[in-house]
Amino acid sequence: MPVYAVTYVYVTDPERLAEVRPEHREFLHDLHARRELRVSGPLPATPDGEPGGALLLVEADDATAALALLDADPMRREGLVAHRAAREFLPVIGGFAA
Template structure:
């Protein structure tokens, strides 16, 4: 398995994002509980609203599939999604082992 970084860039509509955020987080929580999503959270100010998500998967296509039904994507609240393999140089040993899927 490899690690994949996903960068989401959202529409600049705080009210709509806030309205649908609970369903978006429920979806991500289910991916975390299934052992796919390692860590995620919003990006700090600067560069517009967005988030960073780290997944453990066999291929980027697998990550795409898991994110296909994200309510933010379905509602077209994600204006850009980038999925890239991530090879951490330091600290990977500090990631908690995930259960076998």
Template sequence: MSLFAVQYFYAGDPDAMAEVRPTHVEFLRSLHESGALRVSGPADGGTSALLIFQAESKEELEKTLNEDPFWTAGFIGERPIREWNPFFGSIN
């Protein structure tokens, strides 16, 4: 298993995003409860987010993230996924 740093850069009407947010949060909650999502949260005043995942491969993670309601609704304009190997500290 590898760690991956994912950035979400939001691109959507805030009111429309607010309508979909509960299903997006539930999607992320289920990934966190399964252990795949290690930590996540908003960044840059809420215009983006940083998410750290544990997955077998980038391709597997991308397939999973394609099911995020924010992604399917078109609210994520950019979503870089990078394998990440931290040198210091840990994510428990």
């Protein structure tokens, strides 16, 4: 099945992000247990002011399905994802290579 790189850009609200993070991670653990999520992790804010976010590699039929898989993410539900996008990822070297 194709793999999609989904990126999140979070709103700037560290307290609210920290509050929702445990439920967000539980949601992602469930996706991983179902083998729909391959890996995920934070993208820290940059020194030049680019906001923090996340990178998630998911298995889905297309970019629309990749985003739909994450629709129920508590971070999104609580309005903490300012922007998200999905692009097909074609690994050729490393652990995710076919």
